[in-house]
Amino acid sequence: MKRIISAIVFLPAFFLIVQYGNPTTFFVFLSAILLAALFEFYTLLIQNNQKCMIYAGMILGWFIALAFFVNHNQLIPYSIVILVMGLFFIKLFSIQPINFAVEEISNTLFGVLYVAFLLSYIIFIRKEEAGRQLIFMLFLIIWLGDTLAYYIGTLAGKHLLAPSISPNKSIEGAIGGLLGSIGGALLAHYWFYPSISIANCTILGLVTGIAGQMGDLSESILKRNLNVKDSGFLVPGHGGLLDRLDSVLFSAPVFYYIHLYLIKL
Secondary structure, eight states: OHHHHHHHHHHHHHHHHHHHSOHHHHHHHHHHHHHHHHHHHHHHHHHTTOOOOHHHHHHHHHHHHHHHHHOTTTHHHHHHHHHHHHHHHHHHTOSSOSTTHHHHHHHHHHHIIIIIIHHTHHHHHHHSTTHHHHHHHHHHHHHHHHHHHHHHHHHHOOSEEETTTEEEEEHHHHHHHHHHHHHHHHHHHHHTOTTSOHHHHHHHHHHHHHHHHHHHHHHHHHHHHHTOSSSOSSBTTTBOHHHHHHHHHHHHHHHHHHIIIIITO
């Protein structure tokens, strides 16, 4: 029931913001998600006795997203420089002892790159000429891929995919997920994006689906290392926000570059 309620609340809001909101509205929406995801990630670390600079990471992570939004050709390299130097600057003038400086800086930097930097590629996608269609296409690829992976894995999964990382995932489920991802891309072609060819849809669906599954497994590595089942509780019925974004974090950059450099050729 909680899953259904979450979907009823989130999906219409997501559709309205993407379809009718301008890029600025979408950036504000994504900023809220990004900051919540960063807070969840750093809270996980702190709960497992790892050191990080939670608020510095959230602020600097938001500036990374702002750089994507304002000017992706020049400001992004500058923002990375500010990120690295800024963390050392904060620690340099902090009244806290420096006993765990390496751990604090490393964990904070990783959180910004893993969550904020990767998620910000959705801003690039939205700013494309067909940004609305591409956003919907990306999430159709992810959602249908996740759905088929779950049901096929549950019904027919016999061969474990990565037992040391995620014991519930199967090879059969992974194959079903890839078929779902390709199906999501093809559905986008027939539903609202006919200008992209079936062949290119297949490429986008397949490669993006692989990246999404890698993102899912990568988050499983983090959760297993931190000894948690869910990344948090921000999404009722779904665990944490990062549990919903794990596929997106890897698939968004891959989707963007595949579309930019291959599909447009």
